[in-house]
Amino acid sequence: MMPENERQLAALIDQTELGLAVTRSDLEAFVARAVEKRFAAVCILPNMVAFARRITAGTQTRVATVVSFPLGADVAEVKRAEARDALERGADEIDMVIDVASARMGDAAAITREVRLVREVLPEGALLKTIIEMPLLTAEQAVAAARAAEEGGAHFVKTSTGFKPLGIRGTNAEDVRLLRSVLRPETAIKAAGGVSSWPLVAAALAAGATRIGTSSGLAILAQFAAANAAPAAATSRA
Amino acid sequence: MAGIATSELAAMIDASIGGRPAATLAEMSEFYRKLAPYRFAAVEVEPHYVRSAVEHYRPLGQPIATVISYPLGAMTTEAKLVQMARAMADGADELDIAIDISAFLSGDFTKVADELATMRALAGGRTVKAIYYAAILPEDAALRAVALIRDAGITFLKTNPGFGNVTTPAQIRAVRQRFGKTMRIMASGGVRTHEDALAMVEAGADRIATSSPFAVLGIGP
Numbered sequence: 181m182m183p184e185n186e187r188q189l190a191a192l193i194d195q196t197e198l199g200l201a202v203t204r205s206d207l208e209a210f211v212a213r214a215v216e217k218r219f220a221a222v223c224i225l226p227n228m229v230a231f232a233r234r235i236t237a238g239t240q241t242r243v244a245t246v247v248s249f250p251l252g253a254d255v256a257e258v259k260r261a262e263a264r265d266a267l268e269r270g271a272d273e274i275d276m277v278i279d280v281a282s283a284r285m286g287d288a289a290a291i292t293r294e295v296r297l298v299r300e301v302l303p304e305g306a307l308l309k310t311i312i313e314m315p316l317l318t319a320e321q322a323v324a325a326a327r328a329a330e331e332g333g334a335h336f337v338k339t340s341t342g343f344k345p346l347g348i349r350g351t352n353a354e355d356v357r358l359l360r361s362v363l364r365p366e367t368a369i370k371a372a373g374g375v376s377s378w379p380l381v382a383a384a385l386a387a388g389a390t391r392i393g394t395s396s397g398l399a400i401l402a403q404f405a406a407a408n409a410a411p412a413a414a415t416s417r418a
Numbered sequence: 419m420a421g422i423a424t425s426e427l428a429a430m431i432d433a434s435i436g437g438r439p440a441a442t443l444a445e446m447s448e449f450y451r452k453l454a455p456y457r458f459a460a461v462e463v464e465p466h467y468v469r470s471a472v473e474h475y476r477p478l479g480q481p482i483a484t485v486i487s488y489p490l491g492a493m494t495t496e497a498k499l500v501q502m503a504r505a506m507a508d509g510a511d512e513l514d515i516a517i518d519i520s521a522f523l524s525g526d527f528t529k530v531a532d533e534l535a536t537m538r539a540l541a542g543g544r545t546v547k548a549i550y551y552a553a554i555l556p557e558d559a560a561l562r563a564v565a566l567i568r569d570a571g572i573t574f575l576k577t578n579p580g581f582g583n584v585t586t587p588a589q590i591r592a593v594r595q596r597f598g599k600t601m602r603i604m605a606s607g608g609v610r611t612h613e614d615a616l617a618m619v620e621a622g623a624d625r626i627a628t629s630s631p632f633a634v635l636g637i638g639p
Contacts, residue, residue: 225492253464280440
């Protein structure tokens, strides 16, 4: 699904700020700008959800937050409590990190269980994205983890946390293609982690992603606009 | 500083597996096996491994530490309390809690202090260390964070969460000079060699957190 204009592109992007030590005034400016640009959602840390909610109130911008981020190394019941707490504060979407160790151990049942426990606390209309951290997994482990998350009721499988201090590679279109080839059509894919330019976004969308997580949403919109303005300018000169 | 006995240094170390994230249970078992001949201050595990560490490693007589709201310090107070209660129920002996660094930088000191006081109360007799992100704070702000932590009743500091936040001897000395012996302090983040560790001890560190415990002891990689 290729966007035809900036508005459509913005509606595919979770404009993301998950950095350490973001102040409330930084975040206020970040969310206000995201609302203005009509991104699908802002993806922010849990302690900012209530604050962000007040800024997005009455707009179409959804509030997404993370659970067990970035390591995924919590017990399932704690992940559920964290998700419930975020939902009560006004989160519309939960981006939950799966137990990546379970994926490395091939314990699909553990992943399905933790995803199901979180899914059970989602109200109607809320979305659950499950981050499987593909850069730490083999293709076989990633496929098993994605299917296990789907089995637990995930609306989206998300490729990576994009947490740079982990020293992991970025997500690419190949990751998205692999997931698209094994997941049911109704399970969506969010590409995140290193998808930081319009060409990379375009490749991920072409491979089957329907949501992009990035902290570079504004730059991507600008690159998209420039790429689409160029042919028009050439035409008008002709 | 002149030499320090291996056993004496080991008793100051919180050892974690580090390295590749998302260690499997088999990798954890191997790690415990390698730690077993030495008496460390604690072994630090992620929350999902507290129960198995208590089962398989604590019988060797060594305490189990875990992390709360780690590494970003960005969970809500309520979620931190749930995470902490579960870690305690699973048998954790020590809790390393990341302060709400965003609230601190936003000037909401009351939030930081109230949260820590609540968590200190929940911890009962367990050891609580507060991670205060020394590496990203100017010294005066770092000392202000330490004062808030002390006022909340927590007397053990952990400088940094790691993940690129490196501890320096200067961070340790600043706390020692201002707070004397009223605060204990663990140097955490970037301590990978024996020399690093000795420099931290000389600066006044009471403990060392490291994912390279054998290199820090000077007895292996």
